[in-house]
Amino acid sequence: MCYSRRHSPWLFHMNGGSCNGCDIELIASLTPRYDAEQLGVRLEGSPRHADILCITGPVTHNAVNAIKTVYGQVCGPKAVVAIGSCPATTNVFIDSRTLEGPLNLHVPVDVFVPGCPPRPDAIIQGVAKAAEILAERAAKKIPIVPVVMPLVGPPCNGACACGSAPSSTEAQP
Numbered sequence: 001m002c003y004s005r006r007h008s009p010w011l012f013h014m015n016g017g018s019c020n021g022c023d024i025e026l027i028a029s030l031t032p033r034y035d036a037e038q039l040g041v042r043l044e045g046s047p048r049h050a051d052i053l054c055i056t057g058p059v060t061h062n063a064v065n066a067i068k069t070v071y072g073q074v075c076g077p078k079a080v081v082a083i084g085s086c087p088a089t090t091n092v093f094i095d096s097r098t099l100e101g102p103l104n105l106h107v108p109v110d111v112f113v114p115g116c117p118p119r120p121d122a123i124i125q126g127v128a129k130a131a132e133i134l135a136e137r138a139a140k141k142i143p144i145v146p147v148v149m150p151l152v153g154p155p156c157n158g159a160c161a162c163g164s165a166p167s168s169t170e171a172q173p
């Protein structure tokens with residue numbers, strides 16, 4: 001069972017009020033250009049069938065209860081991946097009065113994938129790290145210690161305030 005979790009993690013994707021940039025990059029990581037499905041990663045339609053919960057967005061007031069409910073519906077052992085800078089810090093929405101984020105105030109997060117948005121290869125690395133943590137947790141019952149993945153891609157050129165790598169769609173020909 002641990003072998004299966006390590007080598008074929010099933011994901012449930014949840015939008016916590018994102019601008020959709022991170023959601024597009026997550027889907028891009030599963031499409032043939034990056035092809036995480038070839039590695040056994042599969043997007044599930046129900047949290048009850050998933051091992052890893054992938055959450056995007058800064059966690060809005062409307063999304064917070066849904067996130068907690070869905071987290072409870074994922075069977076244990078489970079792992080949470082926060083995709084993008086929004087769930088980690090609320091990012092560019094930091095002063096909004098509609099927010100309840102960051103995400104780790106509400107559910108335990110195992111892996112943070114930084115970027116605005118992160119590139120698909122960074123998302124795949126984050127999911128692989130979560131699968132590794134999940135398999136170890138299933139075998140040894142290890143506690144939750146968040147991992148922050150390194151930025152993937154060229155450094156921010158200073159033209160914006162985000163400090164993140166440009167999106168994959170900008171980098172592609």
Ligand code: SF4
Nearest residue numbers: 018021022084086116
């Ligand atoms: S991290 Fe950037 S791309 Fe992702 S949801 Fe937030 S603002 Fe959008």
